Amino acid sequence: MNTGPGRFRRVRPALVAVAVLVPLVLLYAVCVPAAWQRTGLRGAEPVAATFHxxxxxxxxxxxxxxxxxxxVTAGxxxxxxxxxxxxxxTVSVRAAPGEPQRVALAADTGRGTVAALLAVPVGASLLALLAAAVHVLRDRRPEDLVQDP
Structure with a gap:
């Protein structure tokens, strides 16, 4: 079955968009909760723990x-x-009061770690936007760039 020469050109941008957006959404779904957990544990008292x-x-x-x-064994x-x-x-961890399973290394609860965790998906998003802009600019036809007086 032949669907014509232009069909794939119309579908391809949607496929590329889905192929880029799905990993970006997954990256946000992993990094944002991890950063949020570290922010929530910032004020907790450090406790000595055994690292596995x-x-x-x-x-x-x-x-x-x-x-x-x-x-208590916590992930x-x-x-x-x-x-x-x-x-x-022996490492120092911060545990949430009332939630002994919610812990993070004390060294990982600083602002730098949270900023780094949030910079990963934001950087990936900016890279995807840059690639999309380059693609759009390269696909312009020369007659689109020249305007008649």
Missing amino acids: DGACLLGRCTVTYSLAGER LPVGTRAGGHAEGD
Whole structure:
């Protein structure tokens, strides 16, 4: 079945837009809650905890600490910078009062970390907008640029 030569040219921009927007939305869905969690834990008291290795950048490493005489194991949020920490190291974490499972490394609750987490999706969005602008400008026909008097 032949749909003609122009059909794909009309559908292609929509496919490209979807292919760019879906990862951007997923990036925002991961980075914004992680930044929000760190902001919420900024005022909590630091507690000593035992670090357990994992894929910290993906949110798969954990810490174990004592709270009211009980051992609590909690997962660290996505984007945790755990460089230099090995299995069994003692680290300082901040835990939310009343929510012992919500923790973050004390060093990761500063404004710089939150800004870096938010800069990733914003930078990706700006890059996508720049690519779209270049695409639109390159697709202009020469007769569109010249105006008759």
